Amino acid sequence: MRQIKIFGVVLILVVLLTALLGYSAAGWEGAQNGAVWGLVMMAFALPALAIFILARYWGSYAGRWGSARRGEEPKASAEEEDLPPYKFE
Secondary structure, three states: OHHHHHHHHHHHHHHHHHHHHHHHHHHHHHHHHHHHHHHHHHHHHHHHHHHHHHHHHHHHHHHHHHHHHOOOOOOOHHHHHOOOOOOOO
8 A cells, every 4th residue: 555655646746747847848738748748657657566566465475375385384472472563565
């Protein structure tokens, strides 16, 4: 969820920056054109975001699944108390 929030903030910044650059060059029509180009650029970044989210989620899942398949024992509760609780983001 955190990565999606960061992407949203970057999306807004890129659209505003390209709209500002368009406005300075061609007025209101340039601002609209710049905003559209900002949206197009961020649309091309969506597959990269999806890869990062999938790698984070499935990497954690695959690690737990592999250790269960190999029959590894879970850590003792005394060792787990030293670690901070795991939060899925």
